[in-house]
Amino acid sequence: QVQLVQSGAEVRKPGASVTISCKTSGFDFTGHSIQWVRQAPGQKLEQMGWINAGSGRTSYSQNFQGRVTFTRDTSADTAYMEVSSLRSEDTAFYFCAKSRYGRLLSKMFDFWGQGTLVTVSS
């Protein structure tokens, strides 16, 4: 069965960086894109961007451009996201999700990781 398992909760000081992993199984990793989504406590879902796990091509939301880096390891079917220059407003749950195409080439997210809580505090 399809699974996306994320790394555990992290605590960082302002200005530091954090890397979150998303280990996948049960599907052809290189045949899909992995989307990253942020959710601050009590807030809505905020898309951060995606990585095509096959080609490695990335696309970042303008809100995170320059501070976020997506990578992947095809030998381990794992995607990674690094967030740098952390600030208190980055305290949130971070989710990875498997993309698939629907009608009109509209992407949807049919399976999600369990989320990783990143706390940024001095």
Place this chain on the structure above:
Amino acid sequence: SYVLSQAPSVSVAPGQTARIACGGDKIGVKSVHWYQQKPGQAPVLVVYDDSDRPSGIPERFSGSNSGNTATLTISRVEAGDEADYYCQVWDSSTDHPIFGGGTRLSAL
């Protein structure tokens, strides 16, 4: 940029029908997907391509999309349906998803 609007909350009595709206300019020509998110959990896809259900999602969940409004309908609402519901479309101009602000469903 394209914006999806959702009411912050909807309340219905158990056993009744809940309708959760997602507004957007000419959203009827787009494909809309819906997610359910319970407290402390990841979102779950409940309806895709306006009205299709992933396997394992009860038939009580259905969707429609026309004009400027897409609607998620939950029939015979149960206490276990209490959650936040988000609509989503794909913005082909930016090649990124757009999420609505979410609607919290309460079963009174």
